[in-house]
């Protein structure tokens with residue numbers, strides 16, 4: 231597949247023919263920028279600026295959490311400044327979300343930590359929740375799921391059937407969200 235380089239990341243694109251479209255349109259399909267042409271439109275010279283524009287605009291851009299940096303709020307933040315920005319933003323989000331969701335679930339975590347680990351979240355036997363400092367990069371629905379997941383551990387410590395039922399009550403789309411999370415690499 232053809233590709234361009236954006237901030238050190240290889241971004242693939244694909245040109246396709248649409249069925250009944252009047253205009254060219256570009257969208258993200260997974261990791262790939264898809265350029266869909268109307269039927270009668272045979273010649274199209276790919277403008278890398280178009281590919282880049284769509285790529286940056288897309289919600290999927292958040293899935294790039296590379297060593298060079300990451301997208302946050304539509305802006306590229308280089309790795310060097312990144313951690314402090316993300317820690318602050320993740321902290322703000324978690325303060326609010328943990329309060330709101332723990333009230334709903336009727337649980338009380340013993341503490342919240344923001345950590346740098348290979349996983350998104352964890353819950354200690356003592357009831358202290360830890361979250362990856364990169365959580366602010368994730369789409370809202372995914373962050374929310376991660377908070378619900380860790381709070382649900384205050385009710386069911388293991389990943390039992392009852393645990394997943396509790397998660398599902400607040401997060402009916404949790405299965406899709408878990409799949410989506412696998413796309414985020416760091």
Ligand SMILES: [Zn+2]
Nearest residue numbers: 379380383389
């Ligand atoms: Zn868990």
